[in-house]
Amino acid sequence: MSLPHDTADPMTLLRDPSILIVGAGPVGLCAGIALLKDGHRVAIVDSGAHGAGWASGGMLAPLYEMAADPTCPDPYLEFALKSAELWHVLARTCAVDLQSPSLFLARTQEEVAALLSLQRRANRLGLDLTSVCVPAGLTAQAAFQAPTERSLAPRAALKSLMNQFQSLGGELLVGQAYAIGPHRLGLLDGRTLEAETIVLAHGFSATSFGQSIPALRALSPVKGQMARVAHPELASPIVRAGRIYMLSRGGGLVIGATSDPLAAPVLSVDVDPVLALLAEAKALLPSLATAPTVEAWAGVRPDTPDHLPLVGASGVDGIYLATGTYRNGWLLAPAIGAYLSELISGKTLDQALMNLFAPERFSS
Incomplete structure (x- = not known):
């Protein structure tokens, strides 16, 4: 829903803070932290609903998610690798625990060939991907260890990032974004907020503003589901094979993740996809046959037709986008937080990245 620029509302906040971010997920919080460090006044408005960041496995995996795809543009892969490095500093600052290394398993000869190809690309990038023995208890033809592929616990990390954001002077406003216009955001409770700059970083929910911001119509939902089982932790904290990953976390295993672009974008758990996921995991780790499932949940990833994010000016005065991050x-x-802060501050950015991320590529 659009918000007329001349809307009068006695509850309007007039350009203080200077930047208003919608969404307290990983992208919104990292953007807020980066902008605060660059001297901006920042507030985040969030509805409190669990988003894709909360529901995810917290994978920090540029090799497995991007380098393994030969169609992934080099500037995008370099951006992802830079972001993985930025996590080292951010994790120390915010007391976020990063798990590593990752173990990549190949269950078929086709997967062996794919991992050997990935190993060659990793070596060209100066990254370590080493052939190792398949650990006891796992069923696979080959295994490779990647020390730079990491993960984090999303629910704990969101709290840590919020603590850092607020300790730097950021303000959290609880409310659901409902209407938007140049420099203005309307909330469902009737409040209207004003700011010099508004950043939409609330994932697939941003599509509610598609009427006002055409680029947001390019977003599509990809539902993902995961489960937690009571099982002894594995020797490697992260095990991956095909779409499956198993994370040793909290004294058990987190197993993910389904990916269904045809499912309705709702957070209810669908039994059949979760059962199929667990059956595939059991084939990889037979001891799961007797492991009880203690939790299952769902999230909705924001995807775009080219699987590249929407980061940049929206085409509406004072409004920027930071969504469409799909699985990553x-x-x-x-890196998106740093990129946005530089963009909003008027600094010169890499033109190749700007072209890749520009929301205007979908504005028509």
């Missing part, structure tokens, strides 16, 4: 919201969050 946690990985990309620090």
